[in-house]
Amino acid sequence: MSALRDRLLARWETLLVLLLFAFLVLGTSLSPYFLSASNFSDMTSNLMEKAIMALPLALIIIAGEIDLSVESMLGLSSALLGFVYLLGWPLWIDIPLVLAVGALGGLFNGLLVTRAGLPSLVVTLGTLALYRGLASVVLGPQSVSRWPDSFTNFGFGTVPGTLLPWPFVIFAVLAVAFMFVLHRTWIGRQIFAIGKNKEAARYAGIQVARVKTLLFVLSGTLSALAGVVLTARLSSARADNGQGFVLDVVTATLLGGVNIFGGEGTIAGVVLAIFVIGVLRNGLTLADVSPDVQSVVVGALLILSVAGPTAVRRIRSAWSTRRFVQSAINR
Amino acid sequence: MVRAVEAPASSNLAGRIGLERTLALIARLRELGILLALAVIVLVVSVQTPVFFTVSNFEQILLSVALIAIVAVGQTTVVLTRNVDLSVGSVVGLVAFVTGDLLKEHVLGVPAAILAGCLLGLGLGVLNGLIITLGRVPAIVATLGTLNIYRGLAFLIAGGKQVSVIDLPKSYLQIASSSVLGVPTLIFSAIVIAAIAAYLLRYSRTGRQLYAIGSNPAAAEVVGIPSQRLVFGAFVLCGLLAGVAGVLWGSRFGTVNAGAASGLELQVIAAVVVGGVNIFGGSGTVVGAVLGAILLGTIQNALTISHLSQFWLQAIDGAVILLAVGTDAAIRSYFQRILTRTGRR
Numbered sequence: 098m099s100a101l102r103d104r105l106l107a108r109w110e111t112l113l114v115l116l117l118f119a120f121l122v123l124g125t126s127l128s129p130y131f132l133s134a135s136n137f138s139d140m141t142s143n144l145m146e147k148a149i150m151a152l153p154l155a156l157i158i159i160a161g162e163i164d165l166s167v168e169s170m171l172g173l174s175s176a177l178l179g180f181v182y183l184l185g186w187p188l189w190i191d192i193p194l195v196l197a198v199g200a201l202g203g204l205f206n207g208l209l210v211t212r213a214g215l216p217s218l219v220v221t222l223g224t225l226a227l228y229r230g231l232a233s234v235v236l237g238p239q240s241v242s243r244w245p246d247s248f249t250n251f252g253f254g255t256v257p258g259t260l261l262p263w264p265f266v267i268f269a270v271l272a273v274a275f276m277f278v279l280h281r282t283w284i285g286r287q288i289f290a291i292g293k294n295k296e297a298a299r300y301a302g303i304q305v306a307r308v309k310t311l312l313f314v315l316s317g318t319l320s321a322l323a324g325v326v327l328t329a330r331l332s333s334a335r336a337d338n339g340q341g342f343v344l345d346v347v348t349a350t351l352l353g354g355v356n357i358f359g360g361e362g363t364i365a366g367v368v369l370a371i372f373v374i375g376v377l378r379n380g381l382t383l384a385d386v387s388p389d390v391q392s393v394v395v396g397a398l399l400i401l402s403v404a405g406p407t408a409v410r411r412i413r414s415a416w417s418t419r420r421f422v423q424s425a426i427n428r
Numbered sequence: 429m430v431r432a433v434e435a436p437a438s439s440n441l442a443g444r445i446g447l448e449r450t451l452a453l454i455a456r457l458r459e460l461g462i463l464l465a466l467a468v469i470v471l472v473v474s475v476q477t478p479v480f481f482t483v484s485n486f487e488q489i490l491l492s493v494a495l496i497a498i499v500a501v502g503q504t505t506v507v508l509t510r511n512v513d514l515s516v517g518s519v520v521g522l523v524a525f526v527t528g529d530l531l532k533e534h535v536l537g538v539p540a541a542i543l544a545g546c547l548l549g550l551g552l553g554v555l556n557g558l559i560i561t562l563g564r565v566p567a568i569v570a571t572l573g574t575l576n577i578y579r580g581l582a583f584l585i586a587g588g589k590q591v592s593v594i595d596l597p598k599s600y601l602q603i604a605s606s607s608v609l610g611v612p613t614l615i616f617s618a619i620v621i622a623a624i625a626a627y628l629l630r631y632s633r634t635g636r637q638l639y640a641i642g643s644n645p646a647a648a649e650v651v652g653i654p655s656q657r658l659v660f661g662a663f664v665l666c667g668l669l670a671g672v673a674g675v676l677w678g679s680r681f682g683t684v685n686a687g688a689a690s691g692l693e694l695q696v697i698a699a700v701v702v703g704g705v706n707i708f709g710g711s712g713t714v715v716g717a718v719l720g721a722i723l724l725g726t727i728q729n730a731l732t733i734s735h736l737s738q739f740w741l742q743a744i745d746g747a748v749i750l751l752a753v754g755t756d757a758a759i760r761s762y763f764q765r766i767l768t769r770t771g772r773r
Contacts (some may be wrong), residue, residue, distance in 0.1 A: 161570070215753050216763070218512070218568055218696075219707050226694045230743025237739060249513035338740075344576045347569075357566055389686070393580030400573040404563040411564075 104106055109354035109406075113369040116142060120373060131383055133259050142253075142330060142373040144182070145172065146323040147342055148368070151349045152275045153316035155367045158350055159279075160309055161211060161292040161359030162217040167346055169228035170180040170202050171339035174324025176232040179241030179334025196291020198319050209309035210330045225343070232336040241334040252329025254349035271319070274365040288312070292359030328370030341392070348395055351373055352402040353402060432534045458704035462719040466726060471514065473730040482564070487612065493725035494618040495520075495680070498673045499692065500667030500699045500717045501625045507700055508629070509659050510642045511560065511567035517692035519552050519580035523674025525582050528591035528684045531600055538599050542675050549671015550664060552578060557663035561656045564641055573732040575693070577736030579686075586686035593682035604680035604772055638662060642709025687731050691742075698745050702752040724748060 104200050124131040148169045155162050174195045181191045202224070209220045251263050279285035291305050328334045343418040353370035355362030374395060381391045474481035499516050506513045527545035529534045552574070559570040580703055593601065608616040629635035640648040641655050657668060678684050703720025705712025727748075728741055 100639060106563070209750065209754070213754055213757050215757055219753050220750065222697060223746045223753070225746065226698075226742050226749065227746025230740065230746055231637065233739040234743055258684065340578075344572065349570060351569065357569055387583060389583035392576040393584065396573040396576035399576075400559055400563070400570055402567055403569050404559065405567045407564045412477050 105353045110363065110373070112221065112365050113353070113366060113373060113387065115416040117369060117373050119374060120376040124376055127193055127380050128383035129194070131162070131380060136379070136383075137258040138255065139263060140375050140379040141265050143260065144371055144377070145264035145268050146327045146330075146339065147349065148265075148371045149271060149326065150316075150320050150342070150346045151325040151353075151367055151371055152271055152364065153319050154346055154361060155310065155350045155353065155355050155364065156275070156279065156288055157217075157309075157312050157361055158355045158357065158409075159292045159362045160288050160312055161223065161295060162309060162312075163204065163347075164313065165221040165343055165347075166202070166206060166219065167323075168227055168318060168339045168342040169225050169232065170199055170317055170320035171324040171327065171342065172336055173202065173228045173232040173235070173326045174199055175334045175338040176236035176282045178325060178328050178337040180235050183241055188245065192325055195325060196318055199317040199319070199321020199324070200314050201317070202321075203314040205420055206317065207313030211309050212308035229336075229340075229370055236336045238336070244329070244332055248329050249332045252326065252332065259384055264330065267322075267326065269274060270396035272368055281365055284308075289360060291358075292361070294360075309332065342401065344392060344395055345374055345378075348399040348402065351397060357403055370402075432467075444602060459716050459719055462703070462716070462723050466719075469723075469726055469730055471706035473734065475491045476735050477576050480730065484732050485729070485733070488721070489725050489729045489755070491612060491616050491680075491720050492729070494612075494614040494674045494693070495677055496695055496699055496716045496725070497618045497721045498676070499666075499670050499696045499713050500619055500703070500721050501622050502669035503696050504703075504705050504712060504717045505625070505629070505638060506666045507705050507707060508638050508642045508709055508712060509644065509655075509662050511554065511659060511662070512571065512697070512707075513567065513666045514571040514697075515552070515556060515574040515578055517689050517694075517713060518575050518582070518695055519549055519667055520674040520677055520689040520692055521687065522582040522585075522685045523549050523671045524576045524677040524681075524688050525591065525686055526584055527675050528596060528678045529585065529589075531597055532591050532595035536598055541600070543599040545675040545678075546668060547672045548734060551767050552671070553664040553667015556667060557660035559659055560663060561660045576581075582686040582688075590683065590685035591678070596678070597693075599683055600679055602679075602688075604676060614680065617672070617676065621672070622718050629714060634658065634661075638658050639710055642706075644713065661756070676702065693752055694742075694749075695724065696721075698749045701749055704756070705751075706756065707753060713736070 121132075145392050150171070154164055176196045177198055178191055181194060182188065187193075206217070206224055208219055210217045253262075255262050256266060260409060267363055279288065287298070287308055288302045290301065290303055291308060295305055324338065325392075327338055331338070349370045350367055351357055352373065353362065353367030356369065376390075377394065377398075378391050381394065382388070470481065479485060494496075496500070499520065503513055503516060522618065523545045526548055527541050530541045530544060532540065535541075549677065556571060557564050558565050559574070563570070604614055606613050611619070619667075629638065636708055637648070637653045637658055640651070640653055641658060645655060675688070677689060699710075699721035700717045701720070702709060703712065703716035704721060705717055724745070730742060733745070
């Protein structure tokens with residue numbers, strides 16, 4: 098029993114659940130509107146674009162790379178959706194087209210990283226600027242806001258009879274799929290192996306370049322999907338949609354326990370971390386704190402989520418060294 | 429089996445020494461390459477739009493480049509050590525706003541406010557450095573965090589207000605419009621800062637140690653270079669120079685809000701990368717980074733003058749970053765192949 102307790106306490110996810118509860122209590126004390134079903138429904142739908150992008154990012158970071166371009170791909174997808182819709186093309190053509198462009202953008206990132214051997218940090222910093230720039234080239238400063246009801250109902254609406262927003266359904270399906278693939282299949286084990294030791298993975302016959310490229314393609318596609326979801330939810334396609342999202346997405350991934358150096362992480366942790374950030378931002382919003390100022394707290398959370406575990410690890414190893422030296426002296 | 433692995437490793441070493449030398453040569457060629465590219469752009473645009481080839485337009489270009497160049501000098505120092513500082517845009521914005529606000533509210537006189545602005549930049553750099561060296565947080569995560577923290581602080585302090593030209597004392601605004609020895613102060617200070625940094629990086633012991641850390645962190649540790657302290661110093665310098673740029677930013681534009689200099693970090697990194705500073709650390713020069721900033725500034729000016737849509741500007745920043753690192757990698761792997769094939773030494 099105590100062993101079980103130790104294992105449960107030692108898990109990062111347990112810490113996240115506690116953090117989530119702490120923020121829920123904090124939110125309740127900040128505003129009387131916080132603890133209501135409609136607020137929770139709103140909060141969830143506000144989070145879904147970031148949540149959808151955090152899933153593939155988790156896999157990319159576990160594989161030892163990073164993708165900073167996700168928010169710009171979201172913007173490009175939103176702008177492109179607005180552009181082709183203005184041309185009069187029906188949505189059933191527009192949406193697959195936008196997703197395909199997302200896949201291409203991801204492929205571009207992936208090929209530059211794996212084939213040209215460039216660091217993903219610089220490549221995706223470049224495409225962060227490039228894709229956002231292309232978004233404003235495509236749509237300019239205008240916003241497209243006349244959408245068919247079926248599309249905006251999907252963005253605003255909830256599953257009949259419940260308060261579950263439709264975007265949440267998409268995210269839930271994706272999260273379960275990601276959880277299964279990462280933790281239960283050989284693909285997931287390959288991703289972990291690549292992140293732990295790229296060379297060893299290559300010698301073990303894993304096609305490192307192909308797996309990484311596919312992960313970037315996945316990231317591009319789902320960022321484009323997030324762009325479609327955000328456009329429906331705001332009922333507005335704009336080139337600057339999703340600007341600044343990268344902070345929350347990266348924070349969710351690292352706070353979720355994904356190791357920034359690769360090789361470690363769980364989808365459950367990332368999902369929990371998304372809601373931690375969501376509850377935190379929601380509580381602050383209800384307390385009249387502007388989104389820009391909220392970023393101070395989220396930014397600090399990002400740094401702490403990496404500095405904290407590192408510090409714990411260092412203290413632990415210092416202790417065990419001391420205990421070892423002590424026992425050697427005693428003997 | 430062991431020998432089979434060892435043999436290529438030792439020839440790799442010889443190859444690497446050759447590679448380092450070749451890279452130094454490429455860096456020098458890179459500066460020539462940028463000058464060449466500049467000449468071509470100037471020639472082509474001048475033929476199409478005569479307005480471009482005027483003294484006043486070149487002065488405009490250099491004025492807009494000066495601030496980016498000052499920040500790029502600090503960024504170069506950081507990148508040389510195999511790190512990156514994404515927070516520079518937010519530091520410039522926060523310092524510009526705080527300096528302006530101090531003057532607007534008559535809290536401090538002009539010299540004291542300028543000093544306060546520079547010290548604020550220094551302090552923000554110290555915080556970055558502490559998180560990275562003491563907290564052992566990778567620079568990309570740490571500075572992505574502080575990018576948002578510093579920007580958020582600017583919004584918190586501003587609370588919706590902004591600083592306008594009429595709020596600011598003339599003597600502060602005159603810094604940007606005055607000139608030293610016939611050269612506008614902005615350009616003059618950029619030249620002085622870049623020259624000092626270039627000299628120190630090339631000839632001082634600390635400067636050489638910064639290169640050593642970037643080109644081989646493990647070896648630098650072995651020969652007794654205090655890597656952590658120097659990386660910390662690089663971030664402090666980067667913060668200080670961003671602070672200086674922030675003070676000058678307020679003086680140049682007069683109107684400053686909490687969102688000032690957003691996204692500047694991408695332009696600065698583009699300048700550094702285009703200037704041939706290796707993103708893996710260990711090679712590159714301040715002169716290259718400044719030339720990179722001038723090249724980017726000239727391209728932007730040329731686009732604006734030839735009435736190309738403003739919306740292209742950001743896309744071009746991104747494309748230029750990719751093009752620069754792509755070219756570097758291509759050249760590097762080309763030489764690596766030649767050096768290992770001929771089995772030099």
